[in-house]
Amino acid sequence: MIIAEQKPIEEILEMLAPHKKILLAGCGACVTVCQAGGEKEVGVLASQIRVARQEAGNPIEIIETTLTRQCEPEFMDEAKDLMNDVEAVLSIACGIGVQLMAQTFYDKPAYPGLNTSFLGFPEEHGVFTERCAACGNCVLHLTGGICPIARCSKSLLNGPCGGSQDGKCEISKDVDCAWQLIYDRLKALGKLENLAEIIPPKKWITSRDGGPRKIVREDLRI
């Protein structure tokens, strides 16, 4: 899922400075699970903004809502009536949600309340780690189900590098060496011979290097 974290409150207050009435919109999908932009976070952030603006002698009215999902046009209807009555929307969805808000409610500013961070999962309660770089050309079948693109600091396809020490990456003792994990996993699977194969240079055109990406499924189009 998409992992995000709230922007510094100073930045949010600066964005909202010109406004007296806004919609604060959470999202019921990924950012609810990572507890950055769900219904609870909408409540806490709305209160914090109101208290800050009240203290500054410049009160703001905030309408609170949490859409089922902000990443699909169908769910934008949930905010339609609420948007009529506000000057702007502060979206605490991922960047996709903010952009869909901006596109749907074209005449009103849409501000991001979160920094969209990465694709990952909760390793334990309150700890989120990256697992996928959305590179568009998956190699997990070659690497024991451990992604060298997202989890190796150098995104090496044929690792490890000389910076691997005692199973840790040279960038930090808290970061596992992805290639050590790959070795351990392939060993457990009895597939260490995979390591003897050189993975050829990757075609990065399927990643960001090819520009904004698009998938068209003619079988699904109406």
Add this chain to the structure above:
Amino acid sequence: MVSKNPKIVAFCCEESGMPAYEHAVSLGLDLPDGLKVVALPCGGKAETGYLMKALDEGADAVMVFACYEGNCKYVRGNIRAEKRVNYLRERLEKIGLSPEKIVFCPVAPASGQRFAELVQREVDTLLGA
């Protein structure tokens, strides 16, 4: 601006904070007029949303009364409450408010005296005494 009779919302664990409050009342100890007590089944139910909402709706301060470490009936509710309080204290500081507007107060059930003292200390802090 805090009035002479500040509004304080006390979120009280039913295992410690509430008995301590009731003990303070039964002893006839002075409690400020602006004190509003909210019973919670456990300190762990003191969610960040409730605490911030109280400030948002006009409370001058929020206090969370929960069990001492190691005494929580639900094992970690008090620890979670303290972490949430600390999280909100940081958020208050970032908007230029005193972190003392949200405090965590561990208490034992039969500590009415301590309950009253902690509330009075919070009043004094708010009034800058």
